[in-house]
Amino acid sequence: GEDVEQSLFLSVREGDSSVINCTYTDSSSTYLYWYKQEPGAGLQLLTYIFSNMDMKQDQRLTVLLNKKDKHLSLRIADTQTGDSAIYFCARGSSASKIIFGSGTRLSIRP
Amino acid sequence: EAQVTQNPRYLITVTGKKLTVTCSQNMNHEYMSWYRQDPGLGLRQIYYSMNVEVTDKGDVPEGYKVSRKEKRNFPLILESPSPNQTSLYFCASSSLRQGGNSPLHFGNGTRLTVT
Numbered sequence: 001g002e003d004v005e006q007s008l009f010l011s012v013r014e015g016d017s018s019v020i021n022c023t024y025t026d027s028s029s030t031y032l033y034w035y036k037q038e039p040g041a042g043l044q045l046l047t048y049i050f051s052n053m054d055m056k057q058d059q060r061l062t063v064l065l066n067k068k069d070k071h072l073s074l075r076i077a078d079t080q081t082g083d084s085a086i087y088f089c090a091r092g093s094s095a096s097k098i099i100f101g102s103g104t105r106l107s108i109r110p
Numbered sequence: 111e112a113q114v115t116q117n118p119r120y121l122i123t124v125t126g127k128k129l130t131v132t133c134s135q136n137m138n139h140e141y142m143s144w145y146r147q148d149p150g151l152g153l154r155q156i157y158y159s160m161n162v163e164v165t166d167k168g169d170v171p172e173g174y175k176v177s178r179k180e181k182r183n184f185p186l187i188l189e190s191p192s193p194n195q196t197s198l199y200f201c202a203s204s205s206l207r208q209g210g211n212s213p214l215h216f217g218n219g220t221r222l223t224v225t
Contacts, residue, residue: 033213035214040219041219042200042202042216042218043153043200043216044216045213048213088152088153096160096166097155098214100152101152102150102152103152
């Protein structure tokens with residue numbers, strides 16, 4: 001299977017929380033990342049977590065890491081229309097390589 | 111402003127006509143990389159460079175060349191483009207640090223169509 005896996009689509013109602021999930025296969029990763037891609041733009045780093053952490057919170061964003069299950073999630077509280085984008089999970093595999101998932105397209109319903 | 115600049119943003123060409131996509135960064139980053147983004151496949155690494163005159167293949171290097179003569183520039187060259195190279199291309203850069211990766215800074219992308 002793919003090294004980093006995420007579902008392709010997620011739809012949430014405006015104001016609700018969004019939870020984007022990601023699984024990976026290689027437990028040797030030191031850093032795990034979430035990138036956001038808005039239409040017509042490159043990827044922008046949202047947040048990252050070191051592999052010895054369980055959780056990281058940054059304003060509306062909460063990252064949870066379950067290292068035993070190799071599961072990473074990104075929670076966006078109070079989701080707004082400006083959060084519509086593609087979200088990429090990624091893991092660092094070496095100093096020269098970051099491996100990306102296929103991206104989850106988040107759409108917001110009014 | 112710290113940025114990665116790619117040119118052009120859009121390019122339509124014909125099979126076999128050599129082209130170059132330029133990439134420049136102003137952050138003094140050692141590491142630069144090219145990715146292609148295709149629907150359902152995420153980002154796949156084409157080539158990367160750890161420093162000047164040091165380049166290496168990524169996961170999908172066939173049909174591409176790169177060079178790193180200066181630290182700030184990392185052009186992507188398609189000597190004989192083919193339709194399967196139609197894609198969205200991203201250049202990215204980062205500093206190198208011990209023990210793991212630094213986050214990547216991305217350009218805005220180049221959408222290439224080969225007919």
